Amino acid sequence: DTAVSQTPKYLVTQMGNDKSIKCEQNLGHDTMYWYKQDSKKFLKIMFSYNNKELIINETVPNRFSPKSPDKAHLNLHINSLELGDSAVYFCASSLLAGGDTQYFGPGTRLTVL
């Protein structure tokens, strides 16, 4: 059973389009995260939700909007995609906001043409 799953795994789209990435965890964790990993492998947190409540919102363009319908799901919607949005996006979860370990999803490679 996959603990943290993301769909799609690959996403290729044109500039200006709107796209969503979905994330689900079946670990019963309270906290979920979105990270962006750029082409140089630098991993940076974007958002974090604890029990459906936004607790971390880094300096991210407001074209990015996370949504957590329940604590097992955290989706990422991106409006008006730009070339610089091309990256690998990772979802992760931890038992609590201060949980010892984050478990990562397999990542979604977004390519904006």
Add this chain to the structure above:
Amino acid sequence: AQKITQTQPGMFVQEKEAVTLDCTYDTSDPSYGLFWYKQPSSGEMIFLIYQGSYDQQNATEGRYSLNFQKARKSANLVISASQLGDSAMYFCAMRSNRGTYKYIFGTGTRLKVLA
């Protein structure tokens, strides 16, 4: 401000030998956690080991151990008996135990194990 520094962009090690990957951190928080993750070429992020700032003993998980030197603010990862499958990117990370518990990651070290 919190910061994680990994000064080794790339490392080579001979199979079956031990290797140390360096990580230094900076924080003013009294309580924090330190982590290491492995990212193989397939792309997934795999948790390896965790050290709490108040833990008296260095963390160990199988062939992985974390050499925690609090006064020096270093949290080096030691991999013993390297295997070819250890070739990957390794990331050091830190989480503050107050506020929003934000995680920050280092820039990573690419390890290549040679046969």
